Amino acid sequence: xxxxxxxxxxxxxSEGALVLLRCNYSSSVPPYLFWYxxxxxxxxxxxxxxxxxxxxxxxxxxFEAEFKKSETSFHLTKPSAHMSDAAEYFCAVRLTNxxxxxxxxxxxxxxxxxx
Amino acid sequence: xPEVTQTPSHQVTQMGQEVILRCVPISNHLYxxxxxxxxxxKVEFLVSFYNNEISEKSEIxxxxxxxxxxxxxxxxxxxxxxxxxxxxxxxxxxxEPGGYSSGANVLTFxxxxxxxxx
Numbered sequence: 001x002x003x004x005x006x007x008x009x010x011x012x013x014s015e016g017a018l019v020l021l022r023c024n025y026s027s028s029v030p031p032y033l034f035w036y037x038x039x040x041x042x043x044x045x046x047x048x049x050x051x052x053x054x055x056x057x058x059x060x061x062x063f064e065a066e067f068k069k070s071e072t073s074f075h076l077t078k079p080s081a082h083m084s085d086a087a088e089y090f091c092a093v094r095l096t097n098x099x100x101x102x103x104x105x106x107x108x109x110x111x112x113x114x115x
Numbered sequence: 116x117p118e119v120t121q122t123p124s125h126q127v128t129q130m131g132q133e134v135i136l137r138c139v140p141i142s143n144h145l146y147x148x149x150x151x152x153x154x155x156x157k158v159e160f161l162v163s164f165y166n167n168e169i170s171e172k173s174e175i176x177x178x179x180x181x182x183x184x185x186x187x188x189x190x191x192x193x194x195x196x197x198x199x200x201x202x203x204x205x206x207x208x209x210x211e212p213g214g215y216s217s218g219a220n221v222l223t224f225x226x227x228x229x230x231x232x233x
Contacts, residue, residue: 043225046222103148103150103160
């Protein structure tokens with residue numbers, strides 16, 4: 001079984017400030033981890049993924065996330081927030097065993113950027 | 116860039132009516148999925164489909180729901196008799212088969228079909 005917990009349903013940061021969105025996972029086997037972004041009235045777009053290679057993963061739009069096994073975390077960061085980053089962000093986990101492709105999502109974090 | 120397309124973008128229906136949501140997955144993908152997102156809540160897994168059969172389904176996916184790949188390109192979700200609580204955004208997704216040896220293939224999501232049950 002697998003699950004993710006996203007701490008903070010709403011996060012507000014000032015434009016230019018650091019963005020930190022938290023995600024902790026639980027998994028019975030080594031996981032694959034993902035961050036998706038959902039802009040208003042749009043679908044889910046992949047930001048980045050962790051697939052057991054490098055623990056620091058870089059994604060699109062300047063985002064990155066670090067897999068920390070000891071902390072069971074996969075927090076999403078961006079050094080400098082931009083107004084266009086305002087969206088809902090979802091962390092998701094998938095088991096690595098073949099044939100189990102299902103993604104389990106967290107509850108999401110709505111990011112607001114303050115001008 | 117290849118994309119997953121969903122129709123309709125928004126459907127309004129009366130309680131008890133049948134609804135079919137349609138999806139065209141990416142052409143070389145072999146895994147297909149339906150997820151839903153009730154307003155303000157998280158994205159929930161409904162069902163996965165591979166090799167012309169359901170590979171996994173959630174508790175939500177009861178007898179009111181069915182999926183089909185009728186013609187090799189479309190992937191449909193049917194809700195037989197809609198209830199008020201079926202109102203949600205329904206997302207279709209597709210992926211290549213992954214697994215530990217080949218790494219995690221990414222699910223590509225469509226823009227969603229918003230279902231409103233009155």
